[in-house]
Amino acid sequence: MDQNQTVALLKRSMPFQTVPGEMLDAIAKLARYESYARGDVIYHQGDFADDVYIVSSGTVQHTLGIGFQATHPEKILHSGDVFGWAAVLDNQRSRLAKTVCMERTELIRINGEELINLFRASPETGDIVMSRFATMINKEYTLPEEVAGHVPHFTQVPVTMATGLTLTMFRLSQWLKSPKPYLMFTGFGILLATWYFTVEVWKLPRFADMPGLTVVMKEWFSKDPVYGLSIYTPEYYQHIWVSVRRILIAFFLATVLGVPLGLFLGWSKTFREYVFPVFETLRPIPILAWVPLAILMFQGSETPVIFLTFLASFYATALNTMLGVETIDESYSRAAACLGASKWQTFKEVIVPGAMPFMFTGLQISIGVAWFSLVAGEMVSGEFGLGYVINTSYTMVRYPTIVIGMITLGIVGYTSSALVRMAGDYMMQWRVRELALGGR
Amino acid sequence: MSAVLQKADKAEKGALKGAIRIEDVVKIYDPEGAAVMAVDHCSLDIPAGEICMIVGPSGCGKTTLLNAIAGFHSISSGKIFLDNELLCGPEKPMAQPGSDRIVVFQNGALFPWKSNLDNVAFGPLMQGKLGKKEIYDKARSMMADAGLSGTEHNFPGEVSSGLRRRVEIVRALMNEPKVLLFDEPYRALDSLTKSVMHEALLEIYYKNKVTIFFITHDLEEAIFLGHRLVIMSSRPCKPKKIIDVDIPHPRDYSVLTSTRYRQLMDETIELVHEEAKKAFSAGEKEG
Numbered sequence: 078m079d080q081n082q083t084v085a086l087l088k089r090s091m092p093f094q095t096v097p098g099e100m101l102d103a104i105a106k107l108a109r110y111e112s113y114a115r116g117d118v119i120y121h122q123g124d125f126a127d128d129v130y131i132v133s134s135g136t137v138q139h140t141l142g143i144g145f146q147a148t149h150p151e152k153i154l155h156s157g158d159v160f161g162w163a164a165v166l167d168n169q170r171s172r173l174a175k176t177v178c179m180e181r182t183e184l185i186r187i188n189g190e191e192l193i194n195l196f197r198a199s200p201e202t203g204d205i206v207m208s209r210f211a212t213m214i215n216k217e218y219t220l221p222e223e224v225a226g227h228v229p230h231f232t233q234v235p236v237t238m239a240t241g242l243t244l245t246m247f248r249l250s251q252w253l254k255s256p257k258p259y260l261m262f263t264g265f266g267i268l269l270a271t272w273y274f275t276v277e278v279w280k281l282p283r284f285a286d287m288p289g290l291t292v293v294m295k296e297w298f299s300k301d302p303v304y305g306l307s308i309y310t311p312e313y314y315q316h317i318w319v320s321v322r323r324i325l326i327a328f329f330l331a332t333v334l335g336v337p338l339g340l341f342l343g344w345s346k347t348f349r350e351y352v353f354p355v356f357e358t359l360r361p362i363p364i365l366a367w368v369p370l371a372i373l374m375f376q377g378s379e380t381p382v383i384f385l386t387f388l389a390s391f392y393a394t395a396l397n398t399m400l401g402v403e404t405i406d407e408s409y410s411r412a413a414a415c416l417g418a419s420k421w422q423t424f425k426e427v428i429v430p431g432a433m434p435f436m437f438t439g440l441q442i443s444i445g446v447a448w449f450s451l452v453a454g455e456m457v458s459g460e461f462g463l464g465y466v467i468n469t470s471y472t473m474v475r476y477p478t479i480v481i482g483m484i485t486l487g488i489v490g491y492t493s494s495a496l497v498r499m500a501g502d503y504m505m506q507w508r509v510r511e512l513a514l515g516g517r
Numbered sequence: 518m519s520a521v522l523q524k525a526d527k528a529e530k531g532a533l534k535g536a537i538r539i540e541d542v543v544k545i546y547d548p549e550g551a552a553v554m555a556v557d558h559c560s561l562d563i564p565a566g567e568i569c570m571i572v573g574p575s576g577c578g579k580t581t582l583l584n585a586i587a588g589f590h591s592i593s594s595g596k597i598f599l600d601n602e603l604l605c606g607p608e609k610p611m612a613q614p615g616s617d618r619i620v621v622f623q624n625g626a627l628f629p630w631k632s633n634l635d636n637v638a639f640g641p642l643m644q645g646k647l648g649k650k651e652i653y654d655k656a657r658s659m660m661a662d663a664g665l666s667g668t669e670h671n672f673p674g675e676v677s678s679g680l681r682r683r684v685e686i687v688r689a690l691m692n693e694p695k696v697l698l699f700d701e702p703y704r705a706l707d708s709l710t711k712s713v714m715h716e717a718l719l720e721i722y723y724k725n726k727v728t729i730f731f732i733t734h735d736l737e738e739a740i741f742l743g744h745r746l747v748i749m750s751s752r753p754c755k756p757k758k759i760i761d762v763d764i765p766h767p768r769d770y771s772v773l774t775s776t777r778y779r780q781l782m783d784e785t786i787e788l789v790h791e792e793a794k795k796a797f798s799a800g801e802k803e804g
């Protein structure tokens with residue numbers, strides 16, 4: 078049996094099913110292959126328990142000794158079944174059963190102690206495997222939970238299902254262990270160094286008028302900024318808040334209106350025939366072309382900006398949600414129909430969750446274009462806001478403030494799309510876990 | 518009908534449900550345009566509790582027939598009955614999909630966004646027949662019976678494809694269907710997993726005697742599982758030959774080494790090969 082076959086066999090066996098690839102390889106390396114003839118006894122009750130066995134082919138009869146309150150003391154084991162788990166129990170290192178081969182049988186055996194050592198190195202996986210061992214002993218061998226209670230634990234805290242926060246923390250720790258953060262800092266380092274040298278050290282012809290790195294930083298972190306805007310001035314936060322509030326309102330409206338519209342566009346052919354052509358003629362009109370009408374249509378300076386921001390977001394959300402509905406495999410709705418779901422139930426249970434991956438892609442795009450059109454809107458009309466800061470600083474020759482506005486936009490924009498992604502992960506646990514299993 | 522099944526029939530007269538009668542069914546796709554005839558005056562009687570294996574060349578119209586029984590699309594003419602009740606016919610070209618006939622799909626259709634347990638509980642929950650607690654208790658015990666304990670709270674995407682198929686069958690059985698319709702469910706599995714799945718399916722079948730309509734390309738699978746093999750002609754689809762598999766149930770993998778199995782295998786290979794050749798040359802002409 079080669080490594081691949083061993084891995085395949087491990088994957089089929091209940092305790093090892095969810096073990097990630099690398100770990101499976103490591104476990105497979107511990108495995109030794111053995112074959113037995115009909116009637117061979119693999120071990121007797123009371124023997125020292127060294128190895129765990131997995132049946133590759135053939136059949137094994139497993140008879141528990143008297144005194145272990147199993148409801149079914151006898152069990153027949155086939156390909157993929159695991160036995161000999163006494164080898165991984167904490168203080169029970171002798172065999173509880175007798176095992177006999179009923180025909181020519183091929184097995185792999187794995188030393189219990191080596192397996193446990195392997196799990197000490199990656200306790201998360203270890204605990205999952207061991208809890209599956211416990212379930213198996215309890216359910217398949219119908220032994221009371223006390224016996225299963227002897228399987229060792231590796232992590233300090235009891236492992237729960239990976240949910241929102243734990244998952245985020247886990248990812249963060251994984252991320253810090255990977256080379257990614259260091260590459261990221263190097264990237265930023267290069268950008269800042271280029272800025273510093275081109276503008277302030279070499280004073281290259283085109284860059285000479287640009288505000289330099291040190292000037293901007295000094296201004297940004299100054300308690301008494303020359304041009305009136307730094308992290309110590311309340312105006313700075315007022316501008317951020319005004320922009321964020323506009324984004325929140327526009328994004329909220331775009332989501333609340335765009336998601337249902339997209340769902341219905343994808344779901345109902347008739348509805349789509351009415352609405353989609355209108356939608357498709359309005360969509361290619363650039364947001365900036367709406368500026369005059371927006372100002373004419375809405376009173377004051379606030380609503381036109383929000384309207385412009387909303388518009389682009391709304392298209393992105395609705396369109397992607399519709400696409401999401403269209404890409405749902407037909408067999409899901411058919412399966413739901415077979416299982417007796419009504420049309421409305423199918424919509425709720427199949428269409429909505431099925432469209433969710435695309436929907437969240439749409440929301441990611443939506444928040445991006447929202448910032449884009451917000452800044453455009455704030456530059457043209459409106460008071461306050463980061464776009465307004467950038468525009469007025471230009472006309473009033475406060476160059477460092479322009480850059481402060483830009484950097485702030487970058488940070489706030491990035492944070493907002495990270496929040497949308499986190500919301501998506503939170504709502505699509507199934508997808509997160511599926512992708513995690515694929516090693517992505 | 519096989520002798521074995523006839524005996525079983527006599528023993529449990531009236532107990533079994535799920536007889537399918539297909540009468541002169543015709544299905545033409547796109548009758549105004551290209552008019553592709555997928556099923557041509559097909560008649561077939563499947564007694565309750567039989568495992569009927571449908572074998573035929575690719576593209577001959579097997580899925581079309583299955584979809585007509587399931588109620589996913591209409592038929593052009595003919596009638597289909599389930600236990601002498603009309604599913605679809607001249608006045609009612611499309612059957613209503615329902616939990617008495619459940620399809621297990623070619624690529625699997627467990628909802629990836631629901632846990633295995635929620636998938637299994639889905640049918641009864643939708644139909645609102647039982648209380649929530651009863652449904653989940655039943656789902657748990659059925660999963661345990663099928664060797665699926667420990668995977669209840671996993672999502673389908675987290676377990677092996679073999680297990681996924683088993684969950685899907687349990688999801689169907691939760692509804693106590695009369696008929697299970699399989700459309701090449703094991704096509705994507707490796708041969709090892711496949712053999713495990715076959716025995717598991719038979720085990721489930723011996724516990725819940727439902728009628729099984731099973732489409733496959735795999736002759737080994739067809740003979741190993743089926744009471745009867747229906748060999749379809751190349752498109753349009755029509756039964757060309759019906760073979761009784763007179764190997765008694767319950768079966769296990771030792772069947773594969775018996776002489777009778779070998780004989781049946783040789784017989785079918787010949788028939789199927791002939792049709793495959795026809796389908797291939799027809800395809801060449803069309804192309």
Ligand SMILES: Nc1ncnc2c1ncn2[C@@H]1O[C@H](COP(=O)(O)OP(=O)(O)OP(=O)(O)O)[C@@H](O)[C@H]1O
Pocket residue numbers: 546547553554555573574575576577578579580581582752
């Ligand atoms: N919706 C459709 N419109 C037009 N033609 C179709 C449609 N669905 C199927 N067909 C045609 O009908 C024929 C039978 O298709 P069907 O899917 O029933 O074959 P099959 O026997 O299940 O094939 P396979 O073994 O490859 O699954 C094929 O030639 C196919 O191209």
Ligand SMILES: [Mg+2]
Pocket residue numbers: 579580581700
């Ligand atoms: Mg098909």
